[in-house]
Amino acid sequence: MNDKENxxxxxxxxxxxxxxxxxxxxxxxxxxxxxxxxRNLGRxxxxxxxxxxxxxxxxxxxVEAGKExxxxxxxxxxxxxxxKNALNLTYDHFIRTTDEKHIRAAQKFWNICSENGDIYxxxxxxxxxxxxxxxxxxxxxxxxxxxxxxxxxxxxxxxxNYFFKFSRYQDKLIELYESNPNFVVPSNRLLEIKNFVExxxxxxxxxxxxxxxxxxxxxxxxxxxxxxxxxxxxxNYISTLDWQDDGKEFNEYWPGVQVAGKDxxxxxxxxxxxxxxxxxxxxxxxxxxxxxxxSEGRKMSKSxxxxxxxxxxxxxxxxxxxxxxxxxxMPSHADGDYSEKRMNERYSELANQLGNLVGRVASxxxxxxxxxxxxxxxxxxxxxxxxxxxxxxxxxxxxxDHIFESISDANETIEKTKPFKLVKEDxxxxxxxxxxxxxxxxxxxxxxxxxxxETAEEILRRYGKLILVGDPLFPKKD
RNA sequence: CGCGGGGUAGAGCAGUCUGGCAGCUCGUUGGGCUCAUAACCCAAAGGUCACCGGUUCAAAUCCGGUCCCCGCAACCA
Numbered sequence: 001m002n003d004k005e006n007x008x009x010x011x012x013x014x015x016x017x018x019x020x021x022x023x024x025x026x027x028x029x030x031x032x033x034x035x036x037x038x039r040n041l042g043r044x045x046x047x048x049x050x051x052x053x054x055x056x057x058x059x060x061x062x063v064e065a066g067k068e069x070x071x072x073x074x075x076x077x078x079x080x081x082x083x084k085n086a087l088n089l090t091y092d093h094f095i096r097t098t099d100e101k102h103i104r105a106a107q108k109f110w111n112i113c114s115e116n117g118d119i120y121x122x123x124x125x126x127x128x129x130x131x132x133x134x135x136x137x138x139x140x141x142x143x144x145x146x147x148x149x150x151x152x153x154x155x156x157x158x159x160x161n162y163f164f165k166f167s168r169y170q171d172k173l174i175e176l177y178e179s180n181p182n183f184v185v186p187s188n189r190l191l192e193i194k195n196f197v198e199x200x201x202x203x204x205x206x207x208x209x210x211x212x213x214x215x216x217x218x219x220x221x222x223x224x225x226x227x228x229x230x231x232x233x234x235x236n237y238i239s240t241l242d243w244q245d246d247g248k249e250f251n252e253y254w255p256g257v258q259v260a261g262k263d264x265x266x267x268x269x270x271x272x273x274x275x276x277x278x279x280x281x282x283x284x285x286x287x288x289x290x291x292x293x294x295s296e297g298r299k300m301s302k303s304x305x306x307x308x309x310x311x312x313x314x315x316x317x318x319x320x321x322x323x324x325x326x327x328x329x330m331p332s333h334a335d336g337d338y339s340e341k342r343m344n345e346r347y348s349e350l351a352n353q354l355g356n357l358v359g360r361v362a363s364x365x366x367x368x369x370x371x372x373x374x375x376x377x378x379x380x381x382x383x384x385x386x387x388x389x390x391x392x393x394x395x396x397x398x399x400x401d402h403i404f405e406s407i408s409d410a411n412e413t414i415e416k417t418k419p420f421k422l423v424k425e426d427x428x429x430x431x432x433x434x435x436x437x438x439x440x441x442x443x444x445x446x447x448x449x450x451x452x453x454e455t456a457e458e459i460l461r462r463y464g465k466l467i468l469v470g471d472p473l474f475p476k477k478d
Numbered sequence: 479c480g481c482g483g484g485g486u487a488g489a490g491c492a493g494u495c496u497g498g499c500a501g502c503u504c505g506u507u508g509g510g511c512u513c514a515u516a517a518c519c520c521a522a523a524g525g526u527c528a529c530c531g532g533u534u535c536a537a538a539u540c541c542g543g544u545c546c547c548c549g550c551a552a553c554c555a
Contacts, residue, residue, distance in 0.1 A: 015555040052555060124553085161553085192482045192550080199481070205553045229555060262549055292549075331491065334483075335548065342489075345504060352517055360514035367513080397491080401503075411518055420513040472515045
């Protein structure tokens with residue numbers, strides 16, 4: 001990887017049928033860390049997120065609320081975009097699937113796939129439960145009956161749909177995975193998707209009858225159909241770069257890295273890749289898959305009342321502490337848990353180890369040397385290499401662990417050298433110790449810039465040429 | 479026998495590929511220190527490595543089986 005190359009990263013687009021979820025907060029924070037890290041390396045970065053706004057669920061929610069779907073989607077898009085301030089995010093693209101340019105991109109994409117012979121019309125059997133008055137899917141069936149209405153028979157209906165020739169891309173997808181062992185991170189997810197593709201692919205439906213569900217992008221040349229929301233939504237990754245207009249950003253930044261949850265593995269690393277192949281476009285550079293968050297040890301659900309609201313915890317602890325928690329407490333490649341108790345403990349950890357270190361060194365430097373220390377050079381190349389590896393593996397937890405090793409070392413050094421005593425015996429020696437500590441703190445703050453940007457910047461501000469004393473970085477909570 | 483992941487100290491995890499004293503962070507307990515946000519440093523306690531069996535001088539690790547949890551199981555965003 002060239003340090004000066006352009007870098008593109010995107011989250012999945014959250015579906016706007018509910019408020020922002022802590023799980024999406026995790027995803028977008030991880031993407032933000034990657035974006036910030038790459039920017040700090042000197043790369044030019046595009047960081048994309050946005051909202052997925054079409055489909056049946058949105059349509060139904062809007063009707064329920066007595067609103068136009070667009071009006072409903074507008075309100076939710078705003079709620080999601082507000083995460084930017086709350087979590088201190090640095091995305092510079094926010095694509096909405098109802099944006100005019102995205103709609104044009106989806107239709108252009110459809111046309112190309114169609115011209116390449118990958119889209120065809122087929123009769124599709126739906127299962128319909130009279131009790132629910134809804135179509136139901138195979139996974140909702142229990143012993144061939146609807147779970148909520150087991151005494152009703154399932155009706156079968158025929159409907160004409162457009163299909164995408166997913167099956168045609170089986171070999172090419174396997175080739176993609178085999179020639180690119182880091183295509184999906186972590187590696188067990190690559191194995192999972194490879195097994196899935198090897199087990200045989202079936203073409204998937206990519207349209208819906210407009211008279212049943214009008215809230216979608218019209219299929220080019222067939223006004224009876226709208227695109228199925230998945231097909232439309234995935235295209236955001238390139239419509240946001242103005243692919244449809246042969247845009248400069250697309251030409252200079254695609255392909256990029258995609259961050260997604262484990263439930264999205266299939267869509268991102270197989271379906272979307274096949275779609276790109278069909279359209280004759282380069283496949284994604286890499287897909288990073290994160291885990292799910294449980295709350296107090298249990299799956300989050302409204303009925304348990306344990307749903308974690310990201311805005312609420314940011315209000316209590318601040319963006320940096322929440323970022324820190326999600327990045328260090330969660331295993332980066334697997335599921336993790338959120339609990340109020342752990343959040344408190346992690347906050348204390350920040351205050352006691354990092355906050356206190358910054359405070360005590362600044363205080364001594366000012367009392368003994370009026371904040372004037374010597375310039376010292378320390379070789380951090382080993383540590384930097386370690387951190388780079390962690391980031392390359394998207395192992396945020398290990399990355400933070402490694403930084404905190406340095407914080408621990410610094411606190412230990414103070415204990416061993418006792419500059420507060422040393423200054424009475426040998427002023428120069430004390431100055432040297434403090435100068436080295438200050439340089440270590442600068443390194444630590446620098447490494448923390450992607451993780452807890454606000455705090456890291458404040459530390460760097462205080463540890464300039466003159467060391468400044470300031471208020472506690474993480475004030476004690478009651 | 480659908481696919482994949484997981485079960486290791488009170489909590490969160492590493493270690494398993496390649497067998498060799500069971501480790502890290504947090505919490506708890508005891509001691510030390512006073513520069514600092516009752517912070518920091520040192521030490522200790524705490525584990526049948528889910529369970530059963532096998533291979534081996536030696537198993538958390540390899541092999542066979544069982545139980546439990548999670549995601550996916552295709553048109554569900």
